[in-house]
Amino acid sequence: MKKIAYKNCGILIIGSGIGALSVSSELCKFHKKVTVITKGLRKACNSSLAQGGISVALSENDSAKLHFEDTMEAGCNLNDADAVMKLVSEAPQVILDFIKSGMEFDRDENGALCFGREGAHRINRIVHAGGDRTGLRVVEQLLRNITSDVTIEQNEMALELIARDGKCAGVLARNSKTGEITAYKADCTILATGGIGQLYPSTSNDATITGDGIAMAYRAGCRLKNLEFIQFHPTMLTIDGKAYGLVSEAVRGAGGVLINDRGDKIMENVHPMKDLAPRDVVAREVYAHYLKGEKIYLDISAIEDFSEKFPTVTQICEEHGADIKSGKIPVAPGAHFHMGGVEATTEGITNIEGLFAVGETACTGVHGANRLASNSLLEGLVFGKLLADYIVNNPQKGADITPEIPETRLGKLPSKAEIQSKMMEFLGIVRHSEDMKKAIGWFEQFSPDGKFGRIDVVNTDDESIEIYNMLTTGWLIAKAAAERKESVGAHYVE
Numbered sequence: 001m002k003k004i005a006y007k008n009c010g011i012l013i014i015g016s017g018i019g020a021l022s023v024s025s026e027l028c029k030f031h032k033k034v035t036v037i038t039k040g041l042r043k044a045c046n047s048s049l050a051q052g053g054i055s056v057a058l059s060e061n062d063s064a065k066l067h068f069e070d071t072m073e074a075g076c077n078l079n080d081a082d083a084v085m086k087l088v089s090e091a092p093q094v095i096l097d098f099i100k101s102g103m104e105f106d107r108d109e110n111g112a113l114c115f116g117r118e119g120a121h122r123i124n125r126i127v128h129a130g131g132d133r134t135g136l137r138v139v140e141q142l143l144r145n146i147t148s149d150v151t152i153e154q155n156e157m158a159l160e161l162i163a164r165d166g167k168c169a170g171v172l173a174r175n176s177k178t179g180e181i182t183a184y185k186a187d188c189t190i191l192a193t194g195g196i197g198q199l200y201p202s203t204s205n206d207a208t209i210t211g212d213g214i215a216m217a218y219r220a221g222c223r224l225k226n227l228e229f230i231q232f233h234p235t236m237l238t239i240d241g242k243a244y245g246l247v248s249e250a251v252r253g254a255g256g257v258l259i260n261d262r263g264d265k266i267m268e269n270v271h272p273m274k275d276l277a278p279r280d281v282v283a284r285e286v287y288a289h290y291l292k293g294e295k296i297y298l299d300i301s302a303i304e305d306f307s308e309k310f311p312t313v314t315q316i317c318e319e320h321g322a323d324i325k326s327g328k329i330p331v332a333p334g335a336h337f338h339m340g341g342v343e344a345t346t347e348g349i350t351n352i353e354g355l356f357a358v359g360e361t362a363c364t365g366v367h368g369a370n371r372l373a374s375n376s377l378l379e380g381l382v383f384g385k386l387l388a389d390y391i392v393n394n395p396q397k398g399a400d401i402t403p404e405i406p407e408t409r410l411g412k413l414p415s416k417a418e419i420q421s422k423m424m425e426f427l428g429i430v431r432h433s434e435d436m437k438k439a440i441g442w443f444e445q446f447s448p449d450g451k452f453g454r455i456d457v458v459n460t461d462d463e464s465i466e467i468y469n470m471l472t473t474g475w476l477i478a479k480a481a482a483e484r485k486e487s488v489g490a491h492y493v494e
């Protein structure tokens with residue numbers, strides 16, 4: 001048995017994206033001690049990669065009501081209306097406070113905020129920073145806003161929640177550099193582990209995003225919600241079938257148009273909003289052309305000063321040999337965002353005492369069946385603040401739980417590539433009822449107990465634990481997809 005070190009850390013946050021940093025920076029205002037553990041380096045997260053921006057009803061012709069309606073419409077009205085109302089009505093003040101703390105969003109020559117446009121928004125309401133470098137700028141500002149009360153431990157992979165009988169008292173983690181295992185004992189444990197993008201072969205997501213949070217929460221007895229709703233982004237830079245990063249929807253908001261090899265505009269008769277239709281609609285159309293063997297491009301020839309407006313997209317294209325000057329960027333859809341996750345209130349409360357969830361790993365129901373573009377950075381900021389306020393007003397007392405490590409060991413596992421290929425085949429952009437059932441059976445062959453229960457994480461290497469988490473999350477998604485009878489939003493059944 002390997003030796004386990006113990007650390008007591010009051011408030012523990014797993015992950016270092018916008019959800020985690022938003023909670024941390026708010027808690028700093030109350031001098032709370034916080035420990036953040038993260039799998040890679042601190043900026044390795046989807047938040048740093050975000051391009052388009054943050055949606056907020058701050059422009060003169062906008063209102064929380066309009067933002068509410070667009071969010072509900074994109075989510076096919078399966079959204080939790082109260083959560084949406086909280087998000088859109090708190091948003092303006094949260095963004096103004098963030099600006100006051102030092103965040104610089106792009107402004108016009110008169111000093112007014114610039115508002116960009118993205119799919120399914122009826123008006124321009126996306127604030128951005130550094131053109132399409134919004135995510136990185138936001139993460140850097142949040143890191144500047146935290147004080148020495150917050151300790152960030154890097155290369156520390158959470159393996160298993162320390163949980164029993166509906167209570168959580170921290171997490172077991174392993175340092176990928178030293179191999180040292182630590183039991184972080186906490187009064188309050190916050191899951192901020194992001195989405196599931198790496199379950200698919202083509203994704204916009206960071207390499208660390210393998211669905212660990214959902215798998216750990218499931219093993220701890222957490223309720224999960226809406227797992228079947230996975231948003232595919234229509235425009236990943238794709239060359240010879242391989243995806244190399246995202247081409248933000250803001251490019252279409254600025255006048256980019258999807259065309260096929262013959263130059264036909266593919267969204268012309270598909271939806272009244274054409275290229276700015278909701279993401280699921282655009283992704284399905286691009287995918288249908290792709291399956292027919294057609295190449296799809298984003299025609300950017302009408303966008304002036306493209307490289308200045310979209311420095312990140314320009315950089316990704318240059319790095320991978322896509323010539324911006326040709327006026328066409330080759331694109332295909334890729335897994336982007338998970339609407340489902342750990343069932344939580346807008347304050348992050350889950351059904352497990354002492355365990356909270358925030359950001360993409362949480363499912364408050366705010367996104368319904370399909371997230372409105374640029375609502376997720378906003379979710380991290382707004383619900384992160386609500387969670388911090390809740391903890392300040394309701395001090396938590398950790399349960400007395402000793403970590404228990406079962407002896408269950410894993411058998412032969414598939415490779416990550418095999419899991420990704422099965423996810424795309426069985427649970428991709430267009431789904432079929434029989435495939436979803438097949439997927440459940442395929443996953444179950446790799447579960448030692450048939451229900452993806454706890455294993456001996458201490459004597460299992462990190463790569464195998466990631467694979468086990470991917471299998472667990474894939475299996476849970478397959479079961480949720482098979483249970484949802486109607487075809488709706490991102491769960492499109494043919």
Ligand SMILES: Cc1cc2nc3c(=O)[nH]c(=O)nc-3n(C[C@H](O)[C@H](O)[C@H](O)COP(=O)(O)OP(=O)(O)OC[C@H]3O[C@@H](n4cnc5c(N)ncnc54)[C@H](O)[C@@H]3O)c2cc1C
Pocket residue numbers: 014015016017018019020037038039040042044045046047048049050051052053054055134135156157158159192193194195204205206208209210212213246336337358359360361373374375376377378380
């Ligand atoms: C390319 C791209 C562009 C996007 N553009 C936009 C946009 O313009 N606007 C918008 O609103 N949204 C955008 N999104 C979505 C948005 O960025 C994410 O939904 C949001 O950043 C999620 O924040 P988070 O804090 O929940 O998770 P993340 O930022 O993904 O952070 C999760 C953290 O958890 C860590 N972690 C995972 N597993 C473990 C583990 N086992 N142990 C320890 N740590 C772990 C990860 O390493 C990471 O640090 C974009 C996403 C991508 C990928």
